[in-house]
Amino acid sequence: DVKVTQSSRYLVKRTGEKVFLECVQDMDHENMFWYRQDPGLGLRLIYFSYDVKMKEKGDIPEGYSVSREKKERFSLILESASTNQTSMYLCASSFQHGGANEKLFFGSGTQLSVL
Amino acid sequence: DQQVKQNSPSLSVQEGRISILNCDYTNSMFDYFLWYKKYPAEGPTFLISISSIKDKNEDGRFTVFLNKSAKHLSLHIVPSQPGDSAVYFCAASGDAGNMLTFGGGTRLMVKP
Numbered sequence: 335d336v337k338v339t340q341s342s343r344y345l346v347k348r349t350g351e352k353v354f355l356e357c358v359q360d361m362d363h364e365n366m367f368w369y370r371q372d373p374g375l376g377l378r379l380i381y382f383s384y385d386v387k388m389k390e391k392g393d394i395p396e397g398y399s400v401s402r403e404k405k406e407r408f409s410l411i412l413e414s415a416s417t418n419q420t421s422m423y424l425c426a427s428s429f430q431h432g433g434a435n436e437k438l439f440f441g442s443g444t445q446l447s448v449l
Numbered sequence: 450d451q452q453v454k455q456n457s458p459s460l461s462v463q464e465g466r467i468s469i470l471n472c473d474y475t476n477s478m479f480d481y482f483l484w485y486k487k488y489p490a491e492g493p494t495f496l497i498s499i500s501s502i503k504d505k506n507e508d509g510r511f512t513v514f515l516n517k518s519a520k521h522l523s524l525h526i527v528p529s530q531p532g533d534s535a536v537y538f539c540a541a542s543g544d545a546g547n548m549l550t551f552g553g554g555t556r557l558m559v560k561p
Contacts, residue, residue, distance in 0.1 A: 376453075376553040
């Protein structure tokens with residue numbers, strides 16, 4: 335089974351702190367994604383990566399950055415956390431472009447609270 | 450502007466009955482559609498998908514119907530079971546490759 339592991343289940347941070355969310359997948363997937371889930375808004379794509387050191391902006395990249403130094407690891411960085419970044423953050427991975435390969439495998443999520 | 454919409458935030462169904470979850474989309478370039486199920490404290494898991502060349506796909510108790518002219522898809526669960534209680538997300542993708550656009554989700558509650 336594909337496993338996508340997010341380093342923390344819950345995080346509480348203060349406004350202005352730099353926050354790192356880590357994600358590791360064990361299936362040699364090409365693509366990795368960061369989403370945030372908010373009630374009524376569903377899952378919104380923050381950033382994604384097709385390959386090591388590659389990154390692309392999603393729908394809501396403002397206030398975030400990412401790092402992919404190794405194929406299996408994709409980090410989400412909040413440079414200066416703000417209260418409107420309180421959310422559930424979900425990491426996902428997938429094989430490659432197109433067709434049935436759109437299926438994503440998700441981690442369990444990190445519930446981030448910014449106070 | 451949300452390109453994928455699930456207009457019912459919640460749905461309550463009796464065990465054994467049919468659950469019908471609806472999803473509408475606005476982008477005519479979408480050609481692949483998926484449903485994900487999410488339990489509390491877990492990540493979403495893939496449930497069923499359909500390509501735009503089909504109008505129906507079935508997998509056990511789960512059937513997805515696609516009406517391209519109406520830009521509408523629905524997920525039918527028959528018979529519904531208490532273990533089906535979860536949040537269901539509709540998602541779509543198109544020429545942009547495998548960037549999925551998700552709907553807002555529908556919380557299904559199946560009562561014993």
